[in-house]
Amino acid sequence: MTSSQTSNKQELPPTAWAVLGLLSFPGERTGYELKKWADSSLRFFYWSPAISQIYAELRRLEELGYAASARSGPEEVRAKRRYAITDAGRAALAGWASDTAEAGPPVLKHGLLLRVWLGHLSEPERLRAMVEEHMDRTLAELAAVREAMAHAAEVPEWAFPTLALRWSERQHLAELELAEALLADLAQAGPAGPAAGAPADPGRQADGDSPTPG
Amino acid sequence: MTSSQTSNKQELPPTAWAVLGLLSFPGERTGYELKKWADSSLRFFYWSPAISQIYAELRRLEELGYAASARSGPEEVRAKRRYAITDAGRAALAGWASDTAEAGPPVLKHGLLLRVWLGHLSEPERLRAMVEEHMDRTLAELAAVREAMAHAAEVPEWAFPTLALRWSERQHLAELELAEALLADLAQAGPAGPAAGAPADPGRQADGDSPTPG
DNA sequence: TTGCCCATGTAATTTGTTACATGATTTA
DNA sequence: TAAATCATGTAACAAATTACATGGGCAA
Structure with a gap:
């Protein structure tokens, strides 16, 4: 717990919540495992962050006291880390997940x-x-x-x-x-319609005052 | 062909193509008009860029020779500009629009x-x-x-x-x-299922080796 | 012994947003 | 004459990606 959180309304990007969401299921796991799991579930209706971003979000989540990690080889820097959600993290996530205003319309880019x-x-x-x-x-x-x-x-x-x-x-x-x-x-x-495309089509260059398409 | 372009494979972000696409319909229009149009059509299946980004993309498109603008008050900086697509722009856009590899899977963030x-x-x-x-x-x-x-x-x-x-x-x-x-x-x-939620739920804290959810 | 999967991270860059600054023209 | 809409842009920032660096363990 790194203390010092003042505001009770955390403004976090969607990715952070998604990662915390992955952590909200029973069990501790590594960033790598989180990525694989996101690839086979979240990605179908939300999306799967880059692995480097997952690590970044995990660090942020830990700073906020929403997640805690344990290294496997005790003293090593850059050793395997398993993350778990904290009570504070679970509470914040539950608040976010129930916030109807927070959930905007779905984003579709087709x-x-x-x-x-x-x-x-x-x-x-x-x-x-x-x-x-x-x-x-x-x-x-x-x-x-x-x-x-x-x-x-x-x-x-x-x-x-x-x-x-x-x-x-x-x-x-x-x-x-x-x-x-x-x-x-x-x-x-x-076949019948105003046949677009490259070739042969007389007229149709009507530049000028044509109305704005809807 | 407006000379000087060396590479024939332009690597442009989706937004640039979308803006160029708006320009590909008959008529010249301002950035402002483009934004309104995007809001009432593109946004339903793609998305509508911020107005500031539209202006940025228009500038880039013009640099590339894909669009051309005419100021209304002749000498003024920051006067109303109407943009039109150029032949080079139309050709590049047509290439992009037919490129099947370019069009990845739809992005859904629900x-x-x-x-x-x-x-x-x-x-x-x-x-x-x-x-x-x-x-x-x-x-x-x-x-x-x-x-x-x-x-x-x-x-x-x-x-x-x-x-x-x-x-x-x-x-x-x-x-x-x-x-x-x-x-x-x-x-x-x-009602019947593994009833989640806030209150009263014995056990369920099974941390440890639980398998990774799919 | 080569190559793949596990595992963690840094750096540079791109994409896109919001907030701000400015001013003309139209409508109430 | 006040407010809304038209119109263009800059600056600061956030979000996310790609490329890169590193190294252990395991299987063919």
């Missing part, structure tokens, strides 16, 4: 959709191919989610992680349906 | 799900309330998407933006269904 939005710059076939590739990737992710879920479902302590993974499974299925519908829309708009 | 994953730290009712709040927010977003879509659908040049917004509409509907299912899972797991 590169494929940006490309669809910019569809006038690609050939229709290319666009279709990109959507299909996205579906392949999604399918692969779905398999990974299911594997993680099968793993989690075996342990009673991981009931909530299992629920989150179940949500993620459904989310990936929805993503596939969304892509399917997008493909259909593309097929309908492509 | 604060609500992180809290569900951490469900053992909240009271069940609190969790349910958070999911319901999320549904309210999603409903409001859905309305905004639909409004933007109605706007976009009127202009033939915005056929692809309209498609992207249609995808977003469906995505928000899916998000609602996902939340519904989550609520059901929570109700099922809550």
Whole structure:
């Protein structure tokens, strides 16, 4: 406990809470283990920080008195460290996790959709191919989610992680349906519609006062 | 081709491409206008950069020869600037937009799900309330998407933006269904299950060798 | 004995945000 | 004439990544 905390309202970045969250499950673990676990669970609906950042957050968490570490080889610097959450850490995390204002809207950054939005710059076939590739990737992710879920479902302590993974499974299925519908829309708009792309298209350079797209 | 660019493979952050993408639709516009437009379209499936960053990206784009600006009051520094994409910019953007490797998997950072994953730290009712709040927010977003879509659908040049917004509409509907299912899972797991939360729970401090959660 | 996984960290850099400063034009 | 919106930018900072440095243990 490094004392001296004045404010009771800690302003921490999401990563710090996520790392502390990993620590909130029974057991002590190393930064390395935390990273692996994040890669096979958090990453499906939140995200997985770089390993170097995990170590940085662990140090910060320990300074705040939210986590405590024990070195394995007693005196060594840079020896294996196992971290555990403290009572103060658990209390702070519980406060954060229940704070409804803190949880803003989900952040989605969908590169494929940006490309669809910019569809006038690609050939229709290319666009279709990109959507299909996205579906392949999604399918692969779905398999990974299911594997993680099968793993989690075996342990009673991981009931909530299992629920989150179940949500993620459904989310990936929805993503596939969304892509399917997008493909259909593309097929309908492509051949008949205002056919975009590189070649032959008379007029259409109407620069000047065109209204701002929505 | 505006000369002097040595490398033909520009390594630009997503934001730069997004801003250039906004510019790729017919018409010249100011940074300010770009921001408003991003707020009512890009933000639904990608994201909307801070206005200060838009200005920064516009400057970078102009340096690269991908965009060109014209001041309104001829000699003034800090006068209104209208930007337009150049041929080089359009070509680079088209290359980027068709690059399938460039488009990684979608990034999702879902604060609500992180809290569900951490469900053992909240009271069940609190969790349910958070999911319901999320549904309210999603409903409001859905309305905004639909409004933007109605706007976009009127202009033939915005056929692809309209498609992207249609995808977003469906995505928000899916998000609602996902939340519904989550609520059901929570109700099922809550009363009977390994009832987490603050009070009265004997044992459960099993620190030590517990396996790493998935 | 080579290469992989475990394990921890530092340094440099990029990306992006918020807060601030400034002023013109439009609307109530 | 006051407030809102339009419009552009700077400065300080936070968050997070990549690249790099280091070294032990184990398996092919």
